[in-house]
Amino acid sequence: MxxxxxxxxxxxxxxxxxxxxxxxxxxxxxxxxxxxxxxxxxxxxxxxxxxxxxxxxxxxxxxxxxxxxxxxxxxxxxxxxxxxxxxxxxxxxxxxxxxxxxxxxxxxxxxxxxxxxIEFEPREVLAKVLQRLHNKGIHPVVAFELEFYLFDKTLDHGLPQFARDPLSDDADDQPTLHIERLSRFSEVLDDMAQTAKDQGIDITVITAELGPGQFEINFGHLDDGLRAADWAALFCRSTRGVALKHGYRASFMAKPYLEHPGSGMHVHVSLYDGAGNNLLAAHQQQPLRHAVAGCLELLPHCMPIFSPNHNAFRRLGGTVNAATRACWGFEDRDACVRIPESDPRNLRIEHRLASADANPYLVLAAIFAGLEHGLDTQREPIAPLNEDRTSGTDFPLDMLDAVRTMQQHPSVREKLGAEFVDVYCENKRQDHLAFQQEISVREYRWFL
CATH class of the missing domain: 3.10.20.70 (Glutamine synthetase, N-terminal domain)
Known part of the structure; x- marks a missing residue:
């Protein structure tokens, strides 16, 4: 001390x-x-x-x-x-x-x-899961990727407006992956990246995503899971602040536009032993298959973590790369759990289900819990999407069903902590019910 x-x-x-x-x-x-x-x-x-x-x-x-x-x-x-x-x-x-x-x-x-x-503090939940993995000789390496949208700073009757192209002053309302968008918005993006670096965050790749005004930022790989989640949390805070300074709003909202892609939180995880050997690559990658099976088994029971609000469920099954079933595949972005092509040293999973506005500490804790569960039970996964495009298991698609499914699962309660699971599920249940207590304009239009 x-x-x-x-x-x-x-x-x-x-x-x-x-x-x-x-x-x-x-x-x-x-x-x-x-x-x-x-x-x-x-x-x-x-x-x-x-x-x-x-x-x-x-x-x-x-x-x-x-x-x-x-x-x-x-x-x-x-x-x-x-x-x-x-x-x-x-x-x-x-x-x-x-x-x-x-x-x-x-x-x-x-x-x-x-x-x-505090047993239900998100950082404490992750710290306990990490400590258990370390006690088993498992040392994760983690990298987050976060998608977000830029909007005009001024809302139109509470609704977001497309970000203004600083070169033409026109609305950036066209879906595009063009590199030119990075140039047009370079002033705000460069400031976001530099500000994140000033916070100690290792920013790597910046991508113009498919949605209008949508971008993705990748972080460097870290052998400290707590620090990796710290980076994700702090990046969201600094990015929103920098955007306002430049006359924009930055939002990690999961599905701001029904007709355009949602924003996800993609998490790359590899597992090493104390000597630095990739555990997933051992024995002809059999541990990788076990880890995938564990992730897919617990995934339906962790949906309130991966989709933490009403809007986040709208993202699932959307226009691009957002599954509605627990599935996996090699080099397949339609899968919840993707295995990127890599050499044995860097073999990893990419967990793609979480929305960008999910709690990064809890997302990482849930992913680790799934990986640990799979390595412990050593089951074979279902067929990958590369072999069967219909492969997958169902998961809840609304919050009330999701919290019931999470709260009752013994492995989730054991690995994330029973006290945390009860508190978290009730928090999400009450938040969802509170959200329903406002009558929308559409409701009046349909039923008045």
Whole structure:
């Protein structure tokens, strides 16, 4: 603890030397719906926290709904006295915030690694799954890919408008994969990439996607799953901020346009032993087949994680590369679990089902749980799509069915934690019911 405190204290003092104009730092963590919550600390107080002073926030901040409200979940929120819970600073995450009007810093905080971690905190759920894998001698390497849309900054009666082409000032309303779109929007995209790098995120490939104003950003491969999920979470925050600075809105919403492709979160995962050997490539790739089988078996029972809201279910079975059944294939983007062509050293799975607005900590935890389940049970997977285009198993396509399916599955409860599963499912159930409490314009048009 003393060593960690000295490291954190050195990090804060170095930051202050390099950024003497920063007076406040946002201490932030991701809640269940994938939004950041936290507190803005004077940098002098941050130095005290780094030196060992307690850092406490309400435990139930993790349970907030999508709109920020609290739901009654067991004894939480309304019958527990709303207690505080300890958090700690995440080393290496103190970075400048460049998209605000005033100099500011930000730093991740978490309950994992404290004396009493919050069992349903997303980062803690992932930390426990990773620790179990490490205890088995399994060391994952992870890379995220995130798709998002750019919109005009101004909404039209609450509806998004196509991003304006900065060269012509026309709406970028044509689906295209052309490289020219990267040039036309280079100013905002370059700023997004540089800002992410300033946050310590390894940005690699930038792609113009098929939807109008849609792009994809790839991250470098990491042998630290927690850090990889940190990158995905922080990238969403910085990208939205940079977009507003340039007169756009950036959104990771799963399906903003019914007629255009949705936005996904693709996760590449390979598994290594302590000596650096690729476990999936051993024994003529038999462990790869077992891992795929485990992913497909648990996938239908983790749908509230992969599709965390009503809109995310709209993306499934959409116009491009979004399956409606649990399936796999070699070099096949129609599959939920794709096996990219690679040499044995880099053999990996690409999990393509999650929506871009899913919680990256929980998505990664669910993927790891599936891989672990498959390696433990050693079952053969169903036929790949390359052999049978009809291959696949059904999964829930609405939230209420999905939470029932998730909450009852013994392996999901065991691997992700029964307390987390109960809390998460009730949070999603209540969020979905709250969403239904507003009468839409279409409802009046149809039934008035």
């Amino acid at each position: 003393k060593s960690q405190s000295s490291t954190l204290l050195a990090e804060v003092r170095t930051f202050r030397q390099h950024h003497p104009d920063v007076r406040y730092v946002d201490l932030i963590a991701l809640d269940i719906p994938g939004h950041f919550y936290g507190k803005r600390y004077p940098i002098e107080m941050l130095e005290k926290v780094a030196a060992g002073s307690p850092l406490k926030l309400p435990q139930n901040a993790v349970l907030l709904g999508t709109q920020g409200g609290l739901f009654k979940i067991g004894d939480y929120c309304f019958h527990d006295g709303d207690p505080d819970a300890n958090r700690r600073l995440v080393p290496g995450t103190l970075k400048p915030v460049s998209w605000e009007s005033q100099p500011l810093g930000q730093m991740l905080i978490t309950s994992d690694g404290t004396e009493a971690p």
